[in-house]
Amino acid sequence: MRSGTVHALVGENGAGKSTLMKILYGMQKPDEGTIAINGEQVVFGDPGDAIAHGIGMVHQHFMLADNLTVLENIVLGSEKLHGIGGRARARITEISDAYGLGVKPDALVEDLGVADRQRVEILKVLYRGARILILDEPTAVLVPQEVDALFENLRGLKAEGLTVIFISHKLGEVLSVADEITVIRRGTTVGSADPAHTTTKQLAELMVGSELPSPETRESTVTTExxxxxxxxxxxxxxxxxxxxxxxxxxxxxxxxxxxxxxxxxxxxxxxxxxxxxxxxxxxxxxxxxxxxxxxxxxxxxxxxxxxIGYIPEDRHRHGLLLEAPLWENRILGHVTEPPNSRGVLIDPTAARRDTERIVREYDVRTPGIEVTAASLSGGNQQKLIVGREMSHxxxxxxxxxxxxxxxxxxxxxxxxxxxxxxxxxxxxxxxxxxxxxxxxxxxxxxxxxxxxxxxxxxxxxxxxxxxxxxxxxxxxxxxxxxxxxxxxxxxxxxx
Amino acid sequence: MKKFDRDRVLLAVAAPVLAVVGALIVTALVLLATGKDPFHAFNVMVNYGDKSDSQVYILNKATTYYLAGLAVAVGFRMNLFNIGVDGQYRLAAFFAAAVGGAVSVPGIIQIPLIIVTAMLVGAAWAAIAGVLKVTRGVSEVISTIMLNSIAGIVIGYFLQGGRLGVLDKDANMVSTKPLPSSGHLFNFQTATDPVDGFIVFAVLAGVLYWFLLSRTRFGFDLRAVGRSESAAEASGVSVKKMVITSMLISGGMAGLVGMSTLLNESHDYGTDFPTGIGFTGIAVALLGRNNPIGIAIGALLWAFLERASGGLEFQGYDKEIVGVIQGVIVLAVVIAYEIVRRYGLTRQQRKVGAELAAAAGRQETQEVAA
CATH class of the missing domain: 3.40.50.300 (P-loop containing nucleotide triphosphate hydrolases)
Known part of the structure; x- marks a missing residue:
């Protein structure tokens, strides 16, 4: 990606966007591969390294202290740069004016709206000397007018030679602001697009892909009940x-x-x-x-x-499993009042274990046994266990x-x-x-x-x-x- | 499958053993630093703690510690930190003593009346923290600590001549009206001192705790909340109801803590009624991994150490050395459990992965990591 551009990264949830960004920001380490900034290869051990190399991240969820002023929030953690007094204030005003951010240093963050807070976040990373900005789904919380204003700011940053990495899955926005687009799916780059000659349709096609086995189901079984x-x-x-x-x-x-x-x-x-x-x-x-x-x-x-009602939850770790409990206890979860898991108010571990064995067999859960914890199974096998459990009732x-x-x-x-x-x-x-x-x-x-x-x-x-x-x-x-x-x-x- | 089970038992025992050994090493260093011979000191402790009157003392102490440990453990099992066991048992014992002193009916009614009063008072006191947590989001840690102080003040207010207290002019001591003899619980006579009969109730409480948690639907729900509140909620457990219920059980259990002292030993609640057992309960529950047998071992160990401190004193050692041992054990236990837990989890994950990889080698599968 070139400097002075807005580069958009699009892909479905779970495609690997966040992981990629975490690597870029030093929050995770890559297993393989390299990152080069201005031709120089870099390795980030932690976000501090990334900041030192001029990479700044604006998180989807703002990381601001509500009860402090804008100035205090910005200098927090980087007091060494320009102190905490007049010099810092001057620098903030300077950055704010240069990019047209319109940030008031003495306003309390709790009084600011969402869009203003986002500008404070951007200013915060610029203050730390970032030349590459990562914005993680910045428009998710904004209304359309605010989105326009944000894009105006981004164009300002771009004009000053900064690079912006823009993560989103709102394709229309991506097309309107990005200079280049990279699409990732299932952890790999599947293509890049030039926004001038791409439609949302083509982009969606790239994003979704179609190499999966088809889940066709044509004969209708719909009743009127x-x-x-x-x-x-x-x-x-x-x-x-x-x-x-x-x-x-x-x-x-x-x-x-x-x-x-x-x-x-x-x-x-x-x-x-x-x-x-x-x-x-x-x-x-x-x-x-x-x-x-x-x-x-x-x-x-x-x-x-x-x-x-059977329930296959979106987040199986949060809502579907007790990770540190053995499989057979997970088989009981959610159906503790139903046979074979219990008789009256008592748990029936023997029957639950036996039925877990059946689920493991019928639903092809790959596990060495039912006494291992749910955490030790792979995601796919955890899911098969959940599906088996829900279908069994x-x-x-x-x-x-x-x-x-x-x-x-x-x-x-x-x-x-x-x-x-x-x-x-x-x-x-x-x-x-x-x-x-x-x-x-x-x-x-x-x-x-x-x-x-x-x-x-x-x-x-x-x-x-x-x-x-x-x-x-x-x-x-x-x-x-x-x-x-x-x-x-x-x-x-x-x-x- | 057997193999996994054996490993798990091994891992479960590893942590407390590591902790106790670590504590002994630290204590030995402390003793060396003060210019004393650690091995002699340990020897004194073992010999003194092994005497038959010591054994009785240890059993009686352990009875109260065990109940306190169970009370704390009920909360721990669902990630509730009931620090208020201390206030709960004192308040419970105080009102139970007051009620027991005020009525005189046959023992078959008198004793259950006292015990039930204690459990109700303990549960009610704990319920305050539960209700505050559920309705106002107050951390139970904070509220139970506060309630401990308040319990002390409440007792101080009522424990005065003319209120619920009786002033003993000679000893200059205030206590509740002594229980009638129908309120005295049986003892087990030994060659030396008697063993408190309440130990039977403590054992029953332990069995009940085990049964409730591992064999009932309620216990499953409670443990589910402790393991993952969100998963429990999705599975249909009302977490709020669970918080209140487990605080009630924990407080009720705490109500039993003072009973062996009241029914078997002092027969009244005076200014010299033992305090601080609730905090010992936290240490004991930690040491015992919330397991009913583990807690029993922890309680016995704690009682032994306390007894041994007396022996050390006779031999010219500082008895505070036992405090050092206890403190280090608690610290070490927390660290050791976390290390062993993480180690166990990753090891099992690796093992399962390896076994499956072996299986996958035979039938080709492609697994997308989740």
């Missing part, structure tokens, strides 16, 4: 910056027996909250949930699970959040088979995935989630990943029809 009915779901949350944001807004849908409803969307648009709302792990502000005719809006999580509704993330190709096909098999037997599935092929291949119905709302729906039989991708970035809404037949749909089609 509703299994899960969600209506008017609304949830607001206060983010760490103290700003209240509506994370789920008027969500409503119905999943019938034998139906797979896929939800597409860039991560962080409310999918995780939707899952937690259905599982009963979060309080709703409004809305109702009905499972198989019964109102479960007020039911606690355990009741919902007993009533037949014959759920009526399966919530599958990224069911094949981090799973090898063989296990992926196997998990898809299990979902399809159960679906034939009348299982309703809510599928959330970042893998668009998986979504399109498995789902009977597709919805697109954007900023906490279901903004579009699509027919998986005809839609392409590119078309879905454009709706995920908010570029299209309504019913997404394949081909420019969009003419007949008022808001349909993709932007082109």
């Amino acid at each position: 509703p299994m899960l009915t969600v209506a008017g779901l609304r949830m607001a949350a206060v983010d760490p910056d103290g700003v209240e944001r509506v994370v789920l807004d008027d969500i409503g849908f119905t999943i019938h027996k034998g139906e797979v409803l896929g939800i597409a969307g860039v991560e962080g648009n409310g999918q995780a909250e939707l899952v937690e709302a259905i599982m009963g792990m979060r309080q709703l502000d409004a809305g109702t949930l009905r499972l198989d005719q019964a109102d479960i809006t007020a039911a606690p999580t355990r009741k919902r699970r007993e009533d037949g 014959l759920p009526k509704l399966l919530i599958a959040a990224h069911p094949t993330r981090g799973v090898d190709v063989g296990a992926q096909a196997q998990i898809w088979d299990q979902i399809r098999q159960a679906r034939r037997e009348g299982l309703a599935v809510l599928l959330i995935s970042a893998d668009l092929d998986e979504l399109i291949g498995l789902s009977d119905t597709l919805r697109v989630m954007y900023r906490g709302r279901l903004v579009a729906d699509a027919d998986p039989a005809t839609i392409t990943p590119e078309e879905l991708g454009s709706a995920m970035t908010g570029a299209a809404s309504g019913h997404l029809a394949h081909q420019p037949a969009a003419g007949s749909e008022p808001s349909g089609g993709e932007d082109r």
Whole structure:
């Protein structure tokens, strides 16, 4: 990457963007390979080394002390540079003016808005002498006008000869600000693009790729009996910056027996909250949930699970496993009140162990035994254990959040088979995935989630990943029809 | 599979043994630095602690330490740091003594009445910290420390002539009204001093603790919260309810701590009622890895060390040396557990990886690391 440019790094979540950045910033060590700055090879032991080489990082989550002023926040940790008094203030004002950041040194950080805080973060790294700026998803927290202002700042920095690495998965923004684009997928560079001659469509194609085994499922098993009915779901949350944001807004849908409803969307648009709302792990502000005719809006999580909701969580380490417990105890987790795990109020370890052996066998969990801790299994095998556990209780509704993330190709096909098999037997599935092929291949119905709302729906039989991708970035809404037949749909089609 | 089990037992024992050995080495160095012979000192400790009246003393002390250890361990198992066992048992013993002194019914009712009072008071006192944590997010560490002081003040207020206390003019001591003889618990007579009958209750409590935690659904939920709060929540455990319940159990268990003293020895709660056992309980629970048998061993060790300090004093050593040993053991135990835990985890991971790699060699698979 050349100096004086904005270089964008795009890729799906889990593609390796953050890992790459952590290596660049000295937070992780590479196994192989080299980094060269201005032709000189460098090795970073810790972020201090990276800072010394002129690399600065603006994190997605701001690292500012709210009760200190801007000046204090900036000099914190680098008091040696220009002291903490007048000289520091002069330097801050100088940088701020040079790049048009408009930062007031004496304002309290807690009084600043999100966009201002971000500028303080940028100033902080410039103050430390950074010549290469890494911005990790800087627009995730900004509203469109603020995004424009940020891009204006970035152009200013670029004009002064600084280099900016811009990480994002909002493709429209990337195209508008970047000079060069590198796309990574599954840990490798899959291509680079010139923003002047690329469309979001082509970029999405590069990002998603299509070399996976196809999760096709064509014969429809959808019935007319509703299994899960969600209506008017609304949830607001206060983010760490103290700003209240509506994370789920008027969500409503119905999943019938034998139906797979896929939800597409860039991560962080409310999918995780939707899952937690259905599982009963979060309080709703409004809305109702009905499972198989019964109102479960007020039911606690355990009741919902007993009533037949199976859950394959997005983050299996946080929500799906007890890492330091043996496999058979993990088999009990979430189903402690159900046979074979317990009889009355007592745990039945013998039966649980026996059933764990069965799951290990039937779901091909590669493990030397069921007494090893869950932490010692690979991610794919942990996932197979979770899938096996949830399927063993014959759920009526399966919530599958990224069911094949981090799973090898063989296990992926196997998990898809299990979902399809159960679906034939009348299982309703809510599928959330970042893998668009998986979504399109498995789902009977597709919805697109954007900023906490279901903004579009699509027919998986005809839609392409590119078309879905454009709706995920908010570029299209309504019913997404394949081909420019969009003419007949008022808001349909993709932007082109 | 057997192999993994044996390894785990070995690892489990390794940490406390390492800690005790490390503590002895440090103590030996301290003794050397003060110009004393460490081996002679250890010898004195063993000989003195081994006498038969010492054995009785150790068993009786260990009974209270064991119960305190269990009370702390209940919290530890779900990552709750109940430092308030100290205040809980004192307040519990005080009110139990007051109730026991005020009524006189047959022993079959009197003794359970006293014990239940103690458990209820202990549980109620602990529940304050639980409720504060659940409703206001107050760290239980802070609130239980505060509640310890408050418990002391509450006792100080009531333990006065005219309130719940009786002033003994001759000894110039205040205590609650002595329990009637129906409130005296049986003892086991030995050649020397009697062994407190409450030791039976302590053993029962240990069995109950083991059963509750490892064999019941409730225990599984509790341990799940301790291992991963988020996973437990997703599995359907109400973490808040769990915090309150485990504080209640911990406090109830703490209520038993003072009972062997009250029912078997002093028969009243006076200004000389033993204090600080709650803190010993923390050390003992740490040493015993929250395991009912481990805690028993820890309690016995602690009681032994305390007894041995008396022997050291007779021989002209500073009895504080035992304090040094105890302190170093606690420090060493924390460090040793963490080292052994990490070592065990990575070793198992490596082992599983190796076994699977061997299997994968036979049938080609491609695994994408997660």
